[in-house]
Amino acid sequence: MSRAASWLLILPTWIDIDVKTCGSAAVAGLASSLKPRYHFSALQGENYERLPYRNHVVLQENAQHVSRFIALASVGNPAKKKYIYAFSIVPLSRMEAAELVKQPLDVTENPYRKSGREAKKSLGAKAAEEEEPAQQFFFDLNKQQGKKRHSDGKAGHQTKQPRKPPQPTGPCWFCLASPEVEKHLVVSIGEHCYVALAKGGLTSDHVLILPIGHYQAVVDLSSEVVDECEKYKASLKKFYKSKGKRFVMFERNYRSQHLQLQVVPLPLSCCTTDDIKESFIVQAQEQNIELLEIPEHTDIKQIVQPGTPYFYVELDNGEKLFHRIKKNFPLQFGREVLASEAILNIPTRADWKACKLDPDEEGSQAKAFRRDFEPFDFSSQD
Ligand SMILES: [Zn+2]
Incomplete structure (x- = not known):
């Protein structure tokens, strides 16, 4: 008592x-x-x-x-x-x-x-x-x-146990083995992950880190896949730095079937990491989205159970902002913030469909990226 x-x-x-x-x-x-x-x-x-x-x-x-x-x-x-x-x-x-x-x-x-x-x-x-x-x-x-x-x-x-990647239930644009995947956009292939230019990217060097197999979210990945994502992140960070840029990464595990880690580089001169963080927080507040800062070195896995919809942003200093999605989350939120006046000031590019190029242009953009990225790409070092 x-x-x-x-x-x-x-x-x-x-x-x-x-x-x-x-x-x-x-x-x-x-x-x-x-x-x-x-x-x-x-x-x-x-x-x-x-x-x-x-x-x-x-x-x-x-x-x-x-x-x-x-x-x-x-x-x-x-x-x-x-x-x-x-x-x-x-x-x-x-x-x-x-x-x-x-x-x-x-x-x-x-x-x-x-x-x-x-x-x-x-x-x-x-x-x-x-x-x-x-x-x-x-x-x-x-x-x-x-x-x-x-x-x-x-x-x-x-x-910890090696698992076979789950199979998609229908056609998937992002399973590397799938006939639907747009191979001309792929810029690097590792053992578990690959990197592709984003279709209709916010900028010409906006890429996606994706698992080769069909996984829906970061929280579903096995540790070796996560490790390789981290390696790609580190390679990309160095690459963008050499171009005078820092990157912002985000994942939306909501209305999406195959994990896409969106990596968007921003010129160092355009804004500081704190400016970016501030813009996300302010624009989330305006839309009644509760973005929470999560403690450093916290894995998204420690916060949500697989199957829970969420959105998170990771800044180049490792800080993360997290939102547990209940319903009606704006699908383009990450892009909208980065395209907004406060950051890149290209609001018309917030919607990827407005930025689509024809396949030839996509191909040559990917080729140029591949060439420039190679010296930094861990997967081409061995
Ligand atoms: Zn897939």
Whole structure:
């Protein structure tokens, strides 16, 4: 019982509460499932306002409103501790979704979701031993988390095993072995990946890194395919640098069958990496797209499960901005931002169909790219 309370409370030293005897597992369960915006309670005659806590797992679940736990002292207590809380509240139904899910700066993780191990750490192992019954209550929550972890682990395990690439269900423009692929656009072929000029590219040296086999997204790739993508990225980075350019990469795993890592070089003189990042963030905001900065060295695989639609941008310093797609994501978003006034200022080229060349021109562009890229191409070094 007391475990529920001790996890919920972040007690300042001046509040003297016996955490072993306060709290109710039933109420904790209710609060955890109902996710109230405000949770009022008594607390051994004390007044206590906990920092607001999140009701969603960052980057894994849609943002939700926060909960605030407020304990009020006994009415008319001699120490004059606060026992009345006056506030005005706008009903959920009348609030804008964006306003409702806004996270305050001091928001904390959800106290009801802590894993058993973390809880032990914060409580001290001794206290944990003494409070066996409380563990029972959290067992269910842990079980859910445990299940999730298990499935994560399984996915991770799968990636280590060599898998045969899945077969496309219909014609695919990007499977290298497919008759539909436009071979004249291909500029380099590795063991698992290849590079091709983008059809109707934003610029003449806009390329795609693609898996040779039929994979839908980066999160579906096995580690050796990912490694080769990284090698291509490094080769392209050096190549573009020699041309006085930096690149921006993006992937849209939404309404697309075969993974395409779009690599668009931009002149160094046109904008800094920070300018590019800023433009993505600002233009996403304008379209109500929540672009989240993800911690450095974080794999997209660590954030989404295979099968989840998403969009992400990777800047040339390795920083990534990520959006989990729910619905109606603008298909040309990445291009639109790069073509916008803030960056390349070629808005009419945002749509690839407006930039299509005839096959001869495509062929000679690819030939020129191949020739210039070769000295930098890791796949032609051995
Ligand atoms: Zn394919």
